[in-house]
Amino acid sequence: MRKILLESLLRRPVTDAPPVIEDSELAALAASIDVAARRRLGRGLAIRELDAGSCNGCELEINALQNAVYDLERFGLRFVASPRHADVLMVTGPLAKNMRIAVERTYDAMPAPKWVVAVGDCAVTGGLFAGSYACLGPAEAVLPVTLRIPGCPPTPTELLKGLLTLLRS
Amino acid sequence: MTPLTELIDPGRAAPGHAPWPRVPVDADNWLDVAALLGENGWTLLGLWADGQRVHMAVADDAVPPAVVVISLDTENGTYPSVSRYHPPAIRLERALRDLSGLQPEGLPDPRPWLDHGAWGIGAPLARVPSPPAAAGYTFLRVEGEDLHEIAVGPVHAGVIEPGHFRFTNDGETVVRLEERLGYTHKGLESLLAGSTLDHAARLAGRASGDSTVAYALAFARAAEAACGVVVPPRAVWLRALMAELERMANHIGDLGAVCNDASFAIIHAHCGILRERVLRAAATCFGHRLMMDRIVPGGVAVDLGATGLTALRALLREFGKRLPALAELYDQTTSLQDRMVTAGIVRPALVRRFGCGGHVGRASGRDFDTRRDVPYPPYDHLRFVVPVQTEGDVNARLWVRIREIDQSVGLINQILAGLPAGAIRAPVDPATGVGREGVAMVESFRGDVLAWLRLDAAGAVARCHLRDPSCFQWPLLEAAIEGNIIADFPICNKSFNCSYSGHDL
Numbered sequence: 001m002r003k004i005l006l007e008s009l010l011r012r013p014v015t016d017a018p019p020v021i022e023d024s025e026l027a028a029l030a031a032s033i034d035v036a037a038r039r040r041l042g043r044g045l046a047i048r049e050l051d052a053g054s055c056n057g058c059e060l061e062i063n064a065l066q067n068a069v070y071d072l073e074r075f076g077l078r079f080v081a082s083p084r085h086a087d088v089l090m091v092t093g094p095l096a097k098n099m100r101i102a103v104e105r106t107y108d109a110m111p112a113p114k115w116v117v118a119v120g121d122c123a124v125t126g127g128l129f130a131g132s133y134a135c136l137g138p139a140e141a142v143l144p145v146t147l148r149i150p151g152c153p154p155t156p157t158e159l160l161k162g163l164l165t166l167l168r169s
Numbered sequence: 170m171t172p173l174t175e176l177i178d179p180g181r182a183a184p185g186h187a188p189w190p191r192v193p194v195d196a197d198n199w200l201d202v203a204a205l206l207g208e209n210g211w212t213l214l215g216l217w218a219d220g221q222r223v224h225m226a227v228a229d230d231a232v233p234p235a236v237v238v239i240s241l242d243t244e245n246g247t248y249p250s251v252s253r254y255h256p257p258a259i260r261l262e263r264a265l266r267d268l269s270g271l272q273p274e275g276l277p278d279p280r281p282w283l284d285h286g287a288w289g290i291g292a293p294l295a296r297v298p299s300p301p302a303a304a305g306y307t308f309l310r311v312e313g314e315d316l317h318e319i320a321v322g323p324v325h326a327g328v329i330e331p332g333h334f335r336f337t338n339d340g341e342t343v344v345r346l347e348e349r350l351g352y353t354h355k356g357l358e359s360l361l362a363g364s365t366l367d368h369a370a371r372l373a374g375r376a377s378g379d380s381t382v383a384y385a386l387a388f389a390r391a392a393e394a395a396c397g398v399v400v401p402p403r404a405v406w407l408r409a410l411m412a413e414l415e416r417m418a419n420h421i422g423d424l425g426a427v428c429n430d431a432s433f434a435i436i437h438a439h440c441g442i443l444r445e446r447v448l449r450a451a452a453t454c455f456g457h458r459l460m461m462d463r464i465v466p467g468g469v470a471v472d473l474g475a476t477g478l479t480a481l482r483a484l485l486r487e488f489g490k491r492l493p494a495l496a497e498l499y500d501q502t503t504s505l506q507d508r509m510v511t512a513g514i515v516r517p518a519l520v521r522r523f524g525c526g527g528h529v530g531r532a533s534g535r536d537f538d539t540r541r542d543v544p545y546p547p548y549d550h551l552r553f554v555v556p557v558q559t560e561g562d563v564n565a566r567l568w569v570r571i572r573e574i575d576q577s578v579g580l581i582n583q584i585l586a587g588l589p590a591g592a593i594r595a596p597v598d599p600a601t602g603v604g605r606e607g608v609a610m611v612e613s614f615r616g617d618v619l620a621w622l623r624l625d626a627a628g629a630v631a632r633c634h635l636r637d638p639s640c641f642q643w644p645l646l647e648a649a650i651e652g653n654i655i656a657d658f659p660i661c662n663k664s665f666n667c668s669y670s671g672h673d674l
Binding site: 001004005009014051053055057058061064067069081096101102132134152 | 211260285287288289290293322323326327328329330351352353354355356357359360369372376377379381422435438439440441444445448452454456459461494495498502539668669670673
């Protein structure tokens with residue numbers, strides 16, 4: 001272990017530089033976030049991730065945000081275990097009807113002010129599962145969505161860009 | 170040992186089913202097979218309905234192993250339950266009943282499984298859906314002094330999929346775990362019905378995102394079997410390259426995640442970096458980090474170029490350098506070993522009975538790997554060993570996975586050395602005017618994925634069934650945790666890493 005630790009100390013960090021967000025992207029991603037909301041969001045965000053029936057592809061890339069390469073926490077963003085500690089609900093999946101009660105209860109358990117981020121094509125539009133008897137479609141069918149990050153799944157860089165727009169004031 | 174062909178005469182096989190025979194049987198014959206499943210070297214691979222007909226895929230482990238699909242036409246919507254004789258079929262039959270409306274007569278556990286009473290209809294795959302089932306669910310009763318229940322989920326504390334675990338504990342010790350799944354049911358099989366082959370391939374690739382390559386491959390191979398398509402050699406080899414990259418990414422990620430559940434962050438951090446390297450190499454080679462939609466019926470969608478080759482060589486070098494050090498650190502850290510060794514033991518008899526594949530089966534002595542035992546190209550041209558352990562604990566499952574990463578590195582080296590030149594996609598013409606059927610089995614990182622489909626006369630998918638390896642692993646997690654302390658559940662669970670989405674479909 002000492003050898004691995006020492007090597008890590010001597011090697012250059014593996015962490016990527018923060019992604020550059022073009023103004024056009026910013027406008028597209030965060031059109032609905034008003035200035036007041038941004039001010040309240042401040043410089044740190046606690047995120048509760050909620051799989052509402054995803055294929056787990058989105059979860060893989062959201063988990064990757066926490067690795068040393070993307071190092072989400074350096075931006076003041078962190079995942080929390082309880083919705084009661086969360087500012088942001090990050091929803092994936094085409095809102096499986098079997099998850100509806102759990103989704104509503106999770107959102108209700110969050111203290112206000114709170115925001116919802118829809119991640120992945122399924123949560124943004126229903127994706128390939130739109131129209132299924134078992135799905136409600138996009139997250140906005142049940143929740144007030146503030147930010148949409150499309151992709152199947154969105155890459156960690158796309159996720160980071162989206163989340164950073166929440167913090168831009 | 171009765172060979173399967175003694176009970177089931179392949180001479181009576183239905184026409185147009187490839188590559189293995191599908192044999193229509195009567196109810197007596199159906200029950201004869203059911204009664205012998207799980208012993209006798211016979212393994213249940215899948216059980217599903219197509220209209221008023223039920224199908225059961227069975228493997229006979231004789232040499233060479235034989236796969237047969239057995240079909241029974243139901244009478245008045247009922248058929249004799251398989252799980253009456255073979256408990257691993259219970260959840261399959263509950264799911265089959267919830268989706269198709271057909272009734273398995275004598276099903277030992279009649280509770281709903283995928284249908285939580287939320288769809289607004291019942292039996293969505295039936296020609297005429299029924300009224301919705303009642304919501305509510307009764308968990309099995311556990312009685313005894315000092316026992317208490319702990320309900321976990323469907324929303325869990327981490328960034329993971331949803332499902333419900335009902336623990337009954339005596340103090341810290343788990344007396345029983347009962348799983349309730351189905352929360353991520355998306356109606357995949359109903360969306361598959363009526364789709365074109367290309368659209369259905371995209372849907373199949375979203376059965377379980379972590380196994381998107383394996384599912385796309387299983388679906389494509391079933392479709393190609395039905396259509397009689399010969400895939401160009403280069404595409405066959407590129408498919409295996411993608412499958413091995415997917416295996417490496419998942420195994421290395423889970424090794425880190427299990428160690429993280431024991432609060433050993435350094436392995437988690439390094440495994441996270443290695444996983445990222447695999448995904449970036451995949452993106453460089455094929456334009457998508459998880460390689461979604463890169464395997465298509467007829468071949469592959471993207472060819473491997475020079476930059477991809479360079480990225481892969483760098484990736485293999487990095488794994489060669491870093492993996493042994495991480496494996497050694499894992500092995501020599503006594504605090505980790507204390508958590509992993511003897512935790513969550515699955516008995517060999519259980520994995521055999523359930524036909525449990527992947528690292529869960531191989532860590533408990535079930536020496537089975539589709540790539541070797543029901544071989545498909547190009548694995549019949551490649552050298553690899555199938556790591557098997559017998560201890561059946563978390564540690565054994567992790568070692569199987571570490572050794573499999575090593576084998577995947579070797580396989581990719583061979584693929585790069587022997588990659589044939591030529592076309593990457595053959596034309597597929599599914600419209601022939603005759604409904605045909607195909608079946609395929611593919612080894613995902615998690616175990617064997619089964620895909621079966623029937624095409625309609627116009628060449629669209631009339632019915633497609635996908636069976637995740639988790640279907641035979643989830644029940645064994647309940648057995649693995651029995652008698653362990655509840656604090657070890659995350660470690661046991663992650664060492665399995667069953668798919669919720671692949672199971673719920």
